[in-house]
Every structure is written in structure tokens, then in C-alpha cells.
Amino acid sequence: MLRAVYNALWYAALPIAMLASRTNEPLDQRERRGQIAVAPGGHPRIWMHAASVGEVEGLRPIAIGIRREFPEALIILTTMTPAGRAAARSRIPEAAAWLLAPFDSPFAVRSFLESAKPTLLLVAETELWPNFFIEARNAGVKIAVVNGRITARSAARYAKLRSLFGTAIACGDLILAQTEADARRYRALGAAEDRVVVTGNTKFDLDSMPAGDELSEVLEDFARGRPILIAGSTGPGEEAIVAAAYAELRARFPNLALIVAPRHLERADEAARAIKAAGLEAISARAMTAEQARAADVLLLDTMGELRALYRRGAIAFVGGSLFEGRGGQSPMEAAAASVPIFIGPYHEKQAEVVQAMIRASAAKLVSNARTIVDACASWLTDEDARLAAGARARATLAELNGAARRTLILLRPLIGLA
Numbered sequence: 541m542l543r544a545v546y547n548a549l550w551y552a553a554l555p556i557a558m559l560a561s562r563t564n565e566p567l568d569q570r571e572r573r574g575q576i577a578v579a580p581g582g583h584p585r586i587w588m589h590a591a592s593v594g595e596v597e598g599l600r601p602i603a604i605g606i607r608r609e610f611p612e613a614l615i616i617l618t619t620m621t622p623a624g625r626a627a628a629r630s631r632i633p634e635a636a637a638w639l640l641a642p643f644d645s646p647f648a649v650r651s652f653l654e655s656a657k658p659t660l661l662l663v664a665e666t667e668l669w670p671n672f673f674i675e676a677r678n679a680g681v682k683i684a685v686v687n688g689r690i691t692a693r694s695a696a697r698y699a700k701l702r703s704l705f706g707t708a709i710a711c712g713d714l715i716l717a718q719t720e721a722d723a724r725r726y727r728a729l730g731a732a733e734d735r736v737v738v739t740g741n742t743k744f745d746l747d748s749m750p751a752g753d754e755l756s757e758v759l760e761d762f763a764r765g766r767p768i769l770i771a772g773s774t775g776p777g778e779e780a781i782v783a784a785a786y787a788e789l790r791a792r793f794p795n796l797a798l799i800v801a802p803r804h805l806e807r808a809d810e811a812a813r814a815i816k817a818a819g820l821e822a823i824s825a826r827a828m829t830a831e832q833a834r835a836a837d838v839l840l841l842d843t844m845g846e847l848r849a850l851y852r853r854g855a856i857a858f859v860g861g862s863l864f865e866g867r868g869g870q871s872p873m874e875a876a877a878a879s880v881p882i883f884i885g886p887y888h889e890k891q892a893e894v895v896q897a898m899i900r901a902s903a904a905k906l907v908s909n910a911r912t913i914v915d916a917c918a919s920w921l922t923d924e925d926a927r928l929a930a931g932a933r934a935r936a937t938l939a940e941l942n943g944a945a946r947r948t949l950i951l952l953r954p955l956i957g958l959a
Contacts, residue, residue, distance in 0.1 A: 542704045546670065550645035557643055568622070574642035574651030582614025582636065584956055587658035587681075589641055589672065590617070592624035594743075594871060595664040598687045600631050601745040601945035602662065602952075607634040609949070610956055616656050618642075620667075623804075630845070644669040653679045660955055665689045668698070673708035682955045684714040686948055687741055688722055691868070691889055695725040706730030713955055716948055719893055737951060740944030741893065743873055755849045759825065761833035766795045767855035769917060770880075772847055773803040773870035774860035778885075779811040782858060783818035783838075785913035790837070793921050799850055801841035803860060803870060808842040815840065851878035855927065856917055859884045859891075863908065869895065872904065876938045881930035883907045883916045894941060903934035 550557075563569050570576070586606065590596045596619065606613050617628045618641035629638040642648035649671045660682045663672065666689050676683055690698070698705040709715070710730045716739040717723040723736045755763070769789070771782040779800055786798045800822065802811045808824070815822040815838060822840040823832050841847060851857060857875035861867035862885030869888030872895060876882060882904040888895045898904035905916045920927040 542701065543670065543674070543707065546704055547646050550643065551647075554643065554645060554648075563640070568640055571640040572643050572648065574648035574653075574655070576637070576639055576652060576655045578616055578637050578656050579614070583612055584610065584659040585614045585616070585657055586660045586662060586956070587656055587676075588615055588617045588635070588662045588664070589667055590619050590624060590628070590664040591667055592619055592621045593627040595619075595667070595687070596624055596627045596631055597871070598741065598743045599628075599662070599664055601742050602686060602948055603632045603634045605945060605949040606952075606956065609953070613956070616658065626844075644671045646671055646675060649675040650679075653681070660684070662686050662952075666694060668705055668708060670704050670708040673711040677711040683712045684716065684952060684955055685712055685726075686716050686739075686952075687743070687944075688715050688717040688726060689719075689890070690722055690725040690729075692725070695729065698729055702729060714951060716951060718944075739947040739951065740941060742945040742948055743871060744894065744938055744941040744943075745945040746877060746939060746942050755846060755853075758828050758830050758833045759839075759846060759850065761830050762797070762799075762828070762836065762839055763850065763853040766797050767793070767921065768797045768799055768850075768853060769856050769858070770799045770801070770847075770850060770854040770875070771858045772801045772851070772860060772875065774800060774811065774858075775803055775864070775867055776807070776810070778860050778863050779814040780818060781863060781910050782913065783815045783820055785910040785917070786838070787818050787820060788910070788914050789917055789921075792918065796855075796921070797837050797839070799839045799841055799854070801847045801850075805842055805844065808840060812840055848874050848878075851875045851880055854878065854880050856880065856920055857882050858907070858913065859888075862886070862888045862891075872898065872934075873938060876903070876934040879928075879931040879935045881905075881920055881927055882934060883913065894938070897941060898934055898937050901933045901937045903930050903937055 588599050615635040616637045617635040618639045619625045625638050642652040661676045663685050665687045706729050715726045715731045715736045718741045723738050726736050820838050822838040823836040825841050825843045851874050857880045859872045862869040865887050868890030872882045907913045907916050
């Protein structure tokens with residue numbers, strides 16, 4: 541009955557959902573309705589689904605491994621956001637198609653399945669859309685969750701609708717969870733005991749992480765010859781706190797530069813206003829000239845695809861989405877892979893495994909406001925040996941967590957072979 545109500549609500553809500561998703565292009569609207577065109581042929585045909593950019597990174601080593609072991613496999617990758625789709629096209633060229641995911645209405649999902657004809661569905665992390673699971677199972681598609689993650693808060697919400705989400709989860713042939721806590725929550729929601737395995741997080745796969753060394757000439761000019769505090773993937777309210785901390789740090793470390801990279805580029809103007817309110821003037825990476833790059837101290841990174849390379853030029857990194865409740869923290873892995881010491885806010889539950897491992901290794905520090913950011917930065921900026929050692933420990937910790945992609949592929953092989 542609950543599924544019937546859910547589906548009825550989808551039929552009524554489709555026009556609203558289309559507007560809310562800001563899907564204005566006709567092609568995007570067709571993809572949301574599941575009306576797609578995918579090349580024929582290929583076996584197995586694998587539908588990979590990720591929410592957005594972060595989840596795409598976790599699917600990347602899996603896609604590489606599948607294409608290496610099953611060269612005839614055809615991969616269809618869907619995301620919930622246009623930014624995720626763009627990232628998928630760039631980061632997973634092994635796929636045959638990169639699409640916006642269909643809405644989770646029965647009509648849209650069935651239309652997608654009829655056109656895509658997948659034999660295996662791989663769902664990343666927490667994308668537990670009931671009709672994706674139920675309709676795929678009804679169509680004879682094998683189903684696996686990879687990098688499976690459920691926070692305690694999400695599990696409580698799912699539990700209230702267990703007859704719907706439990707039915708969906710029970711359709712999974714394999715649930716590959718990041719941690720034992722995630723595995724317990726999946727089992728509690730209805731996953732069969734023998735289908736849940738803890739594999740870790742494939743985002744830790746250093747082998748598939750590109751070097752990310754290439755930068756535009758003007759960004760090289762900005763970064764050259766000075767220590768840089770990089771605030772990556774910041775959210776609302778965080779730019780103001782980081783800017784206030786930097787204003788104090790610059791009085792003690794005159795050569796220190798700041799790069800602020802908002803998680804969502806549409807917030808660039810908001811971030812610039814927050815920086816200006818702290819008495820600082822940020823220059824836009826999009827419009828910066830070589831002369832401005834050499835003269836500026838604060839850079840607003842309002843371009844895509846260059847944060848990874850800038851981490852490699854950084855001295856210290858703040859990882860955003862973590863100073864306030866709601867986002868659960870962005871991934872610290874790019875900074876760690878660049879051997880940069882990290883500080884992160886208290887609300888990092890989505891990254892708990894890697895953050896706690898780095899804290900234990902003294903490669904990361906917790907901060908909660910401008911004062912603690914100043915203290916964390918100053919302790920590393922005044923002791924270069926300690927800073928370099930902390931950065932080395934960050935990368936070493938990431939290497940210790942490595943191997944999830946290999947474990948995941950081993951467990952997926954039977955499903956891929958059966959598909």
C-alpha cells in the first residue's frame with residue numbers, strides 16, 4: 541500500500557519535480573522521463589547510478605576495473621545533477637552514455653529500463669530510490685549497492701517507511717558497505733545477512749586517482765613561491781569563517797595566500813561577498829590576468845576541475861561542508877593524496893572513517909570556528925617539518941585504506957558474469 545501511495549504521489553508531482561530540478565533543456569527533460577537512446581550491443585550492459593560529483597569519483601575505479609576485465613561491457617552512467625553528469629563524462633570516459641537519471645516514478649524507470657536494457661544495476665552509496673530497485677528486479681536485472689552508506693539519521697527515516705525502503709533494499713543481490721555500522725543498518729532495513737559485505741570506500745583508490753598536476757598559467761603564477769591555505773568545497777557560512785581566520789593569520793604570516801573554492805559554483809558571488817565582508821579582496825580565477833595573479837593574495841576558485849591540482853600546491857587544507865550541520869563534510873581525500881595536512885569541522889559524519897583515521901595519525905585536526913582555524917594553521921605554519929610530516933601521514937593513511945575497489949570488483953565478478 542505504501543508503494544502505491546508513493547507511486548501515486550510521483551504521478552502528481554512529476555511537473556513540480558521537473559521544475560524543481562531546473563531541467564529546462566528538452567534533452568534533459570526526456571532523460572528525466574527515461575526517454576533515452578543508448579547504443580545497442582555490448583555485454584554485459586551495466587547501469588551505474590551516482591548522485592553527483594562525489595559519488596562519481598567512487599564509481600570511477602569500478603568502471604575502470606570492469607572495462608579492463610570485461611572489455612565488451614557497455615556502461616550507462618546516470619547522475620541526479622547536471623554537474624554530476626558533466627563530471628561523469630570527464631572522469632569516466634569508459635562509459636558509453638552519460639545521462640540524467642530518470643525520476644523514480646514507475647513510468648520513467650520502466651521507460652529507461654526498456655531503452656537501456658541493463659543486465660546489472662550498480663547503485664552508489666545512499667541512492668536508495670525504491671522504483672530503481674523494484675522495477676529493475678521485475679525486469680530481471682541484477683542489483684548491487686557499492687560504497688553503501690547509511691547514516692544513523694537516514695536509517696531512522698528509512699525505518700519509518702520500512703515497508704517501502706525495506707522492500708527495495710531486499711531486491712539487492714549484493715550490498716557492499718563502507719563500514720560495519722553501514723552494514724548493520726542495511727541489515728536492519730531488510731537486506732539479507734548473506735548479501736551484505738563490508739568492502740570499504742572505493743574513493744580511497746589511489747591507483748585510479750589522477751596526478752592532477754596541470755594548471756592554467758595564471759593559476760601557476762598565483763600559486764608559485766608562497767604557502768597557500770586552501771579552503772576546498774566550502775558551503776554557506778564557511779567562507780566568512782575562513783576569511784576571518786585568514787585575515788588574522790596574514791598579520792602573522794604575511795606571505796600566506798588563500799584560495800577559497802565553493803562546493804557549488806553558483807555560490808561564487810555569495811562567497812565573494814563573505815570574503816569582502818572580512819576586509820579582504822578576492823580575485824576571480826575565471827577573470828584573472830597574469831599581472832593580477834602575481835599581485836593578489838586571495839583567490840576565489842570559480843572554475844571547475846582545478847582544485848585537485850591546487851591542493852598539490854597548497855600548504856594546508858580546510859575541507860568544507862563540515863562547520864555546520866546538514867552536509868556531513870566533503871571528502872578530504874584529494875587533499876590527503878596531495879600530502880597536505882587537513883583540518884575539518886565537527887560535522888563530517890559522511891567522511892567519518894577517513895577523518896577519524898587521519899586524526900588518529902595526527903594528519904588532521906578538528907576545528908569549529910575562526911579561532912580554532914587560526915590555531916591549527918599557525919601550529920603547522922611555524923613548524924615546517926611538522927607540517928610536511930603531517931601531510932605525509934595524510935597520504936599514508938589514505939594508502940592504508942586503499943584496496944576497496946579491488947575487493948569490490950572481486951565480489952562483483954559473479955554478478956557481472958551472470959548478467
